[in-house]
Amino acid sequence: MQRRDLIRGLGLGAAAAATAACSRRDGEARVAGPGQRFEWKLVTTWPPNFPGLGTGAVEFARRIEACSGGRLSIRVFGDGEFIPAFEVFDAVASGTAEMAHGAAYYWKGKIAAAPFFCAVPFGLTAQEMNAWLYHGGGLELWQEAYAPFGLLPLPCGSSGCQMGGWFRRELRSLADLQGLKMRMPGLGGEVLARAGATPVTLPGSEIFTALQTGAIDATEWVGPYNDLAFGLHKAAKFYYYPGWHEPGSTLELIVNRQAFDSLPADLQEIVRTTAAAINDRMLAEFTARNAEALQTLVNEHGVELRPFPPDVLARLQELSVEVLQEAAGRDALFARVLESWQTFRRRMDPYLAVAERAMLNTRGG
């Protein structure tokens, strides 16, 4: 208890370093026991307790505390409660917090290849992402990409396939995309710009008003579960699918490498295993809740569900290939990750065509 009080007394930045240093000595000196405790901070890119994502981070912390018998306790901070969302990467790199939960594509300004570890247009579904990360070389590349920042990334959840977004007017062909102002960050936004639309970047909290006032014509957000919670159906009537820009977004746990190395081996394994458990549970939650919310949106709120027109999807897919290939020309790591990802995807398409895809098409009628 004295060490806990001591650490509380230090500045927040120094606290992490002190924890890491103390525990490294402890870890070497004796077997992990009830007396050896760690108090860590987990900063997230989500509003506090944001459904599915923020609650997943809270459940991650709860399980680690329970699995470790309280030896590793983790305080979870929502966006801005301690660190603003887009600064959590730097906060963990510097040791200000030991862990963050977020999405890799937020860091593409630092690491061009980062979006591959979350979602890229016409990319992998959640099932494929896990297969690529765990058994297709993806996780090794991800860890290599984050190593220069002193960070260890692990898959820790997925939103599943997202929706294509909310449109105030029907989208009948590629022509209707011209000049359309749509909120879409990241590589998806780049693809949209090449197709003639005007991508807009807006934080989640500003989307509803922008869409309702007509400041933007369309927006993507997540999927039915989160979109219903934001009330986006009150601002636009047409709901398009599929979410070509995010076919299966993996969420990430990032851990300060020095802090991680300072943990005794059992707590390290608890962190790894709990991340995998949350990876499992979060996709299940999104799948179940999205299905319920979609039913509510269509049956109770009269939302018009529409597939993107085939010419729109075909053009966006062509442009996505262009965007990825040009980025590979500018960055050597991006090129290596693209190569691994493409090899994997080429192998996965014919397999899923005879497995899950064939089954869903057969069963769904």
Next chain:
Amino acid sequence: MQRRDLIRGLGLGAAAAATAACSRRDGEARVAGPGQRFEWKLVTTWPPNFPGLGTGAVEFARRIEACSGGRLSIRVFGDGEFIPAFEVFDAVASGTAEMAHGAAYYWKGKIAAAPFFCAVPFGLTAQEMNAWLYHGGGLELWQEAYAPFGLLPLPCGSSGCQMGGWFRRELRSLADLQGLKMRMPGLGGEVLARAGATPVTLPGSEIFTALQTGAIDATEWVGPYNDLAFGLHKAAKFYYYPGWHEPGSTLELIVNRQAFDSLPADLQEIVRTTAAAINDRMLAEFTARNAEALQTLVNEHGVELRPFPPDVLARLQELSVEVLQEAAGRDALFARVLESWQTFRRRMDPYLAVAERAMLNTRGG
């Protein structure tokens, strides 16, 4: 160490009870510490180290040992090394072993509804199974079904969507099913019989010879990864899809309830969390390895990949509904589980039609 020696000295059946009794007292008396150790047995329905399934059970045990700092060590037994495959349920119920890893549909003779917790014809994919189990009431029903046997079940892996099987002759229509001798256990076999085929039950080890000698005309097994390892392509040329009888087979961990209750809270949480982690990792392994093996089967072994003819799938799907409904008329729990499962599936179909299914159909071309 003395307690470990004492337990080793007892008969195997008595050991579990002794462990449970000792540890219950310990758990109440003091906080879990390095001195409190459990040695458990995990019996499985798989050949030792069987790819994906048996290796998954070994990884489960390794992680628990690592997460618990050795306080819960688990010795894994393959089929017949300690308990024969189809007796593991009884072995855990009686306390002869503390845990088993297997598949719920093996126990349909004891619990008619058990197949729902693994796979039923034209049922749920792995992603949907997890959503139903964790967030659709499925796990509560499963735990209710096993409670009278003193067992706690948890999802612990999935093989993903299986393949439709190996056929010595091409299957062109429903007429070709008449009198066809096909190895297929469980509810799938019942459906096949109603379609005019002759289902045969054979243990895995006898499949290859039966198929090669023509004692059977066709067989299902698992998917490309395991089928290639068995060499089934050497005995039959035509490989059909999709695996309508097993769209996403969940594997189970079953734990003796008294033994589980005797663990301190941190070890209980480690067991739950590690089961979820294996649930995550095993599907990823099957997805990656199946895709590789399918490529090998088609490109290197000249396997002829064929979709089941539409009339065959349509008839099998009709008959599957009949089989499930008749079983519901005979068993009250089956009827309740069917109701939960059908409600969930009806909600899931329209959701996946705009999410993963739409995305795979768009992307796969």
